Amino acid sequence: xxxxxxxxxxxxxxxxTPSRDFDTVVVLDFGSQYSQLIARxxxxxxxxxxxxxxxxxxxxxxxxxxxxxxxxxxxxSVYDPGAPILPTWVLEEELPxxxxxxxxxxxxxALDGTVESAAKREYGSASISTIESSPxxxxxxxxxxxxxxxxxxxxxxxxxxxxxxGTSNAPIAAMSDGRRFGIxxxxxxxxxxxxxxxxxxxxxxxCRCRTDWTADHFIDSAVDxxxxxxxxxxxLLGLSGGVDSSVAAALIHRAIGDRLTPVFVDNGLLRLGxxxxxxxxxxxxxxxxxxxxxxSERFLSNLEGVEDPEEKRRIVGAEFIRVFEIEAERxxxxxxxxxxxxxxxxxxxxxxxxxxxVKIKTHHNVGGLPADLSFxxxxxxxxxxxxxxxxxxxxxxxxxxxxxxQPFPGPGLSVRIIGPVTAADLALLRQADAVVxxxxxxxxxxxxxxxxxxxxxxxxxxxxxxDDRTYGRVCAVRAVASxxxxxxxxxxxxxxxxxxxxxxxxxxVHGITRVVxxxxxxxPSTIEWE
Ligand code: XMP
Numbered sequence: 001x002x003x004x005x006x007x008x009x010x011x012x013x014x015x016x017t018p019s020r021d022f023d024t025v026v027v028l029d030f031g032s033q034y035s036q037l038i039a040r041x042x043x044x045x046x047x048x049x050x051x052x053x054x055x056x057x058x059x060x061x062x063x064x065x066x067x068x069x070x071x072x073x074x075x076x077s078v079y080d081p082g083a084p085i086l087p088t089w090v091l092e093e094e095l096p097x098x099x100x101x102x103x104x105x106x107x108x109x110a111l112d113g114t115v116e117s118a119a120k121r122e123y124g125s126a127s128i129s130t131i132e133s134s135p136x137x138x139x140x141x142x143x144x145x146x147x148x149x150x151x152x153x154x155x156x157x158x159x160x161x162x163x164x165x166g167t168s169n170a171p172i173a174a175m176s177d178g179r180r181f182g183i184x185x186x187x188x189x190x191x192x193x194x195x196x197x198x199x200x201x202x203x204x205x206x207c208r209c210r211t212d213w214t215a216d217h218f219i220d221s222a223v224d225x226x227x228x229x230x231x232x233x234x235x236l237l238g239l240s241g242g243v244d245s246s247v248a249a250a251l252i253h254r255a256i257g258d259r260l261t262p263v264f265v266d267n268g269l270l271r272l273g274x275x276x277x278x279x280x281x282x283x284x285x286x287x288x289x290x291x292x293x294x295x296s297e298r299f300l301s302n303l304e305g306v307e308d309p310e311e312k313r314r315i316v317g318a319e320f321i322r323v324f325e326i327e328a329e330r331x332x333x334x335x336x337x338x339x340x341x342x343x344x345x346x347x348x349x350x351x352x353x354x355x356x357x358v359k360i361k362t363h364h365n366v367g368g369l370p371a372d373l374s375f376x377x378x379x380x381x382x383x384x385x386x387x388x389x390x391x392x393x394x395x396x397x398x399x400x401x402x403x404x405x406q407p408f409p410g411p412g413l414s415v416r417i418i419g420p421v422t423a424a425d426l427a428l429l430r431q432a433d434a435v436v437x438x439x440x441x442x443x444x445x446x447x448x449x450x451x452x453x454x455x456x457x458x459x460x461x462x463x464x465x466x467d468d469r470t471y472g473r474v475c476a477v478r479a480v481a482s483x484x485x486x487x488x489x490x491x492x493x494x495x496x497x498x499x500x501x502x503x504x505x506x507x508x509v510h511g512i513t514r515v516v517x518x519x520x521x522x523x524p525s526t527i528e529w530e
Contacts (some may be wrong), residue, residue: 015243019250022217025208026066027051030074030084030102037486038070038100038188038199040385045200045230046211051383058089063252068096073186077117077152078102078109086110096206097180098136101150102174104182111158120169125191128173134164135205136174136181136198146173146185146192148287153184181206190483208239215388219251222380226255233335234259235378236328238320238467239290241278242315244340244381246402247393248516251380252338253288254396261334262288263327265320268296268426269412271435281401292332295323303414303421309530312421316411328375337375341382342389406451407485415530419458429456432475433507439501440479440493449491452479454505455518463513472513477501480527488522 025042029035029051042049050064054071069090076083086106090097099107105115129143137144154172157163164184165174174183179204187195203209209282235252239245239262252260264282282290302315321337328334381389387409393403413429414421432454440452454474463470477498482488502515518529 003006005382022048022213023067023207024048024064025052025068025070025203025207025209026061026064026267027070027072028054028056028087028090028103030054030072030106031076033075034186034188034377035072036383037484038072038387039383040388040484041188041196041199042070042203043204043213043388044196045205046213047207047209048213048217054084054087061089066387067209068203070096070202071097071106072100073101073103074150076102078105078115094179096202098202098206099182100186100188101181101184102152103152104184105152107182108154108156108158108161108175111161113154113158113161114156115152116155117151118153118170121151122153122169123150124148125170126167126173126185128167128185130165131163134174134176134181134267136183136201137165137178137224138201138205140197141195142192143439144192144197146187148185149190150184152166152316155180170367173218173500177335179206189352190487197496215391218384218388218392219254219395222251222325223255226252226378226380229378230256230259230261230336233260234333235338236324236332236334236375237262237325237338238410239264239278239282240340241274241282241402241405242340242408243386243389243393243403243405243461244342244407246282246340246398246437247389247396248338248340248380249286249288250393250396250398252378253286258470260288261291261331261336262286263293263324263331265323266292266296267316267412268318268423269299269316269414269421271408271413271437272430281399291327293323293473295319298323300423300426305420309415312414312530316414320410323376334378335376336378338378341379342384342386385486387484404445409528414488415528417458418529425456428473428509428511429454429475432456432505432512435504435508436477436479436501439504443494443497447491447493448481450480450482450488451485451527452491453475454478456512461514465506465513470513472511474514474516475505475509475512476516476518476529478527478529482527484520485527488527490519490521492516 025047027039027049037052038050056298074084091110093266109115126145126146128146128149130137153170157172157175160177161175163172164176170184173185185200186192237249237260239249244456249262264278279292302319303312306315316356324337389495390403409415413426417425417429428523436452436454440449453479457474457476459474460471461474463472479491480488480490498517505515
């Protein structure tokens, strides 16, 4: 949405107002970390959805002709001074409404029910049992596991509402008056296993939506939006060879053809063989004139001695932009800079779209932009999650070797060397990482591993090789299962694979004498170590 765009940009383009051949449901954002996940779950069912700030003007909502509205959760309590309130149009428009957690409290409060602080904050899994039949729970078992995360709860129903499900701790876990629904739990998170079915029930049984929104629809509306944003202008794009920038390139290329110039920068922080692979694949798959720049020396000298991960991100981000500016002069003029920023990058860097989300890491393609940026930004994937981007990539006809690539952070190996980055450490890490990737690749997609890599630690450890004592570096192996990088679980790799990785690294990478396996999940740990 335009409100979320920095003032010096043309604004993100992925939330283009949809054409009217499919149904739309609006998600109002009251500040939950999961708000965008709700919109994404709705799209998974095949209904177009947009996430809008809770105080979006009524006429903007009306333009979308929504068939229903979902009120997100949020960190506030309805009685907090200055807390977000329920816009009056939500009650006046008489649309089917689903209030989730804080959204339920808002409904109850606005309709003269009572919301109170619970004696004990409820956080984690709970079982809810249906009390009476309701379209929301149609086809679901009488008891389902759900994810709770709340301090307040509804203690007295508004007039005309009935409790439709409860738990031992929250007798009113779900309420409805037939058109409006309030639920105390979060159906959008994976910890509510049947949450998707419940959302589908709301969309299909209550809102009567058609479920025909697809990646092709996204492409059509994004292409239209890119054309209208760019006009006759030209676009410069940083192509890393990863899924995000590749899909952004293909999408923008479809919209404006040769007025897109993709630039591939070797920043010296790439994985083994990556530069050759990217040049080869892109020459073949895209038929675009790729501009290749070897800027590794410049990146490494700027990173010299830098230990702080946020500083590394800032430097890498700023250097990327500087390099683009040089290339823009050389190949320009360009009015626009395109980036493959995804929603998880946005939410974890805190943007105005997610007013209440707490900053966790600054992803270079959001937070590291210098203030004197001289391009307008185009970020067509800004509201999508990784697997949605893959679906768009497939629909655009990109080859599997690009669409299925595991994510790789923009700051590259600089955030996988804990401490200062040196050319020697980069060489060690590259070799170790290649072993990790080879061995896990060999397991095939059935392994369910989503992202895997090596991390070089800044400690030395004693070992023995032959008759000699060694005192070498320690490398950590990170492998996680995830759906969208928002949460991740450490991968239960076969012990033979772990054994092969360890033996090979210690034997093949001279300088590493110990290998450890990271058994942390996200949260509380993040996927990357820095
Ligand atoms: P974390 O470590 O935050 O990572 O759990 C989530 C996903 O994002 C990737 N990542 C980054 N991507 N710039 C990026 O473009 C970054 O600075 C960055 N840091 C982490 C990470 O590899 C994982 O897939």
